[in-house]
Amino acid sequence: MKLKRFLLRYYPPGIILEYEQGGETRSKCIDLLDLRPESDVGELVSEICTREPLVTLSKAEQLAGLIRKLQGKLSESHETQFQLFKEVRTHLLPLTNIAINKSGSCFITGSYDRTCKVWGGESGEELLTLEGHKNVVYTVAFNNPYGDKIATGSFDKTCKLWSAESGTCYHTYRGHTGEIICLTFDPLSTMIASGGIDATARLWSVEHGTELATLAGHSSEVICVHFNNSGSQVASGSFDHTAIIWDTHTGRSVHSLLGHRGEISSVAFDYGGNTVATGSMDKTCKIWDIRSGQLITTLRGHKDEVLDVAFDSTGQQLVTASADGTACVFNTTTLNCVHRLQGHQGEISKVSFNAQGSRILTASGDKTAKLWDSATGLCLQTLGGHGEEVLGSLFNYQGDQIITASKDNTCRLWR
Structure with missing residues (x-):
């Protein structure tokens, strides 16, 4: 299996792994349902790299950036007054x-x-x-x-x-x-x-x-x-x-x-x-x-x-x-x-x-x-x-x- 790219899912928070196996493109999702703006990104990255073989340490920095992007989305204000x-x-x-x-x-x-x-x-x-x-x-x-x-x-x-x-x-x-x-x-x-x-x-x-x-x-x-x-x-x-x-x-x-x-x-x-x-x-x-x-x-x-x-x-x-x-x-x-x-x-x-x-x-x-x-x-x-x-x-x-x-x-x- 070879990881091709990461995709973000904002709601509910998650990261989709697109990978190649046997010549076919497949995907799987890492759900981050408990993610909060204050969550420790380093701990999350370490945990994901440990349990998910597709995500190697070389991808840790990229993964951390994506999680921070999800946290930013969670922090957005929704103060819309509808007209x-x-x-x-x-x-x-x-x-x-x-x-x-x-x-x-x-x-x-x-x-x-x-x-x-x-x-x-x-x-x-x-x-x-x-x-x-x-x-x-x-x-x-x-x-x-x-x-x-x-x-x-x-x-x-x-x-x-x-x-x-x-x-x-x-x-x-x-x-x-x-x-x-x-x-x-x-x-x-x-x-x-x-x-x-x-x-x-x-x-x-x-x-x-x-x-x-x-x-x-x-x-x-x-x-x-x-x-x-x-x-x-x-x-x-x-x-x-x-x-x-x-x-x-x-x-x-x-x-x-x-x-x-x-x-x-x-x-x-x-x-x-x-x-x-x-x-x-x-x-x-x-x-x-x-x-x-x-x-x-x-x-x-x-x-x-x-x-x-x-x-x-x-x-x-x-x-x-x-x-x-x-x-x-x-x-x-x-x-x-x-x-x-x-x-x-x-x-x-x-x-x-x-x-x-x-x-x-x-x-x-x-x-x-x-x-x-x-x-x-x-x-x-x-x-x-x-x-x-x-x-x-x-x-x-x-x-x-x-x-x-x-x-x-x-x-x-x-x-």
Whole structure:
């Protein structure tokens, strides 16, 4: 094996080693999830050189420079005060969902009008209309970080794969016997997972347009799916009160996560793929050990249904959103609630971190989204102006752009 070059990954912090083996170019990543601006660079370099054969002492100085560059990125201030750039009127019929590509150069919307539309993130102008579904387009996704493909899931019981650049439909995936209500790409953009009213999740090939596996094991609708970082596992959450971890290579169940007393609303792996979090209508969030399938802890504190959960990019923080109008931020090491985000006058349906982990976005039934400091729990800004419930709010990768989407059929672009 011969090291060819280093590549940086800012969020979460890591260094990618590109190397040659057997005439082929391959890569592996050194995760630096615990890196801090004050971390001792010399100690880190020594540790990496000791455990990683590809990194020799001759590369120590170059490696140290890259780690300092990562530290510099971590030290950057994120004091942006967002201003409304543009309001986009999206569809004539109700908006269902939104997604944004990594750079924020475009975003997509699904609608009851049976289409998905592609919009310019800089201009707010409509770029493409993706037509072909015969019923509501309920769920949409980009294949981030690449952003060149779009997946749509519909009440017509099909998924479709599209070119984000031309709008060409590559594949139509058929197999579900009920409406499709959730889908996502794996991190390598080789698979799509979808979940539906038919109580199954399914895996589809991006390249070939074929079904890879039917994940059957739930007794009620599957409403959320999420891949781990390597794409080797996918989690499905269901109204049957359970979540299931599946092996994507075999299509077999690895663990059934039993213990919730209400419908599962959301499921999320941490970055390292060691734990998975499940949010439930039983007012709790549970954290599970992936290797054993055992419950680690139950996070309590909400007075109403937990509607969404999200880890930050390093997996060191977890945030839960609830119908009680609050969100709770947990330290995943101590499992303590460190902040309760209070201020919304309606339920919080969606929550997300920026890539840096320093900010949190909440979308609420009170017609606003709010921006919070994850370190202090303080509300930094209220993003208002919508006439109906805000059903989603998203950051771009750099964290300097926000899109809010509402049941008033508008998206508002903030910079």
